[in-house]
Amino acid sequence: MQTVLLTGFEPFDQDPVNPSWEAVRQLDGVQFAEDVQIVARRLPCAFATAPECLVQLISELRPAMVIATGLAPGRSEISLERVAININDARIPDNLGYQPIDTLVVADGPAAYFSTLPIKAMVKAVRESGVAASVSQTAGTFVCNQVFYRLQHLLAGSQVRSGFIHVPDQSLMALSSLVDGLRVAVSVAWNTPVDVREVGGQVS
Template sequence: MQTVLLTGFEPFDNDLVNPSWEAARQLDGVQLGEGARIVAHCLPCAFATAGEHLRRLISELNPAMVIATGLAPGRSEMSIERVAININDARIPDNLGQQPIDTPVVAGGPAAYFSTLPIKAMVKALRDAGVAAAVSQTAGTFVCNQVFYLLQHRLVEAGVRSGFIHVPSAPPADQPPLVEALRLAVSTAWLTETDVRETGGQVS
């Protein structure tokens, strides 16, 4: 049985829950077609420990795919991230009180990494199911981006597809619940070999 590692984050910035983990944890053990299942884990929202936690999970689980998720306050749609950048620039302190400003995620690392997930196919599947979704060109510069960058940095030569999804605080009432939307996004990523080609660019 192959493993698809799905991560969410613990609450941060005085919130009591983090929707990324609340959705991910409900998918723990869910089967994706034949021969694969989701294994969900929660990451700390801390620059000093999130990356090491992720490294241990990858080493222990040897996943066939990794999808990290996080909360994007202020966004109203599922954001399938395209690119992680090599910079930490925290607007607020993390859960350990650290607030790195203009520091590299990996000293001497590439400026950026792209997702290796079929990001446009994922967006199309979500939209077809009535979920507001879009390709996002920025994962920010907080712990979410750090985890996304470290994930791609670690797996760049491993042949393991991986990427990041930002979830909204709460989907509109007329849309499927967040856990259903996340299940569809993960399932599409797992089952899609070749991404679709359709416009997804933004003017600004």
């Protein structure tokens, strides 16, 4: 059985729940192909521990694909992230009270990594399922971007495709819609070797 590792984050910034984990946990164990199963795990919302936790999970599970998810407050769509940048610049402290400003995610690492997922095909399919989705050009500069960058750095040059999805909070998208959208996104990511070519950019 091949594994798709799907991660979400614990709550942060005094929120009681994090919809990324609430949605992902409902997909744990889902088998969307004859020999492919989703394994869902929760990451801490902390610069010091989240990447190491992800590295450990990848080492233990040896997944064939990895998709990390996180909350993007204020966004109303499922956001398929295009690029992770090599910078930590936290607007608020993380759950351990750490607030890095203008530090590198990986010393001597490249300025950025692109997702290796077919993000435009995923957006197209999620929209066609009735759930709002878009390509996002920024994963921010908080723990989500750090995890995204470390994920791409770790798997660079390997055959394991990976990327990051930001989700809205539950005041802007029902949890059931979020779960359905992620289910479609994961399935399309697995079954689409080459991304579609269509508009996904933004003016600003």
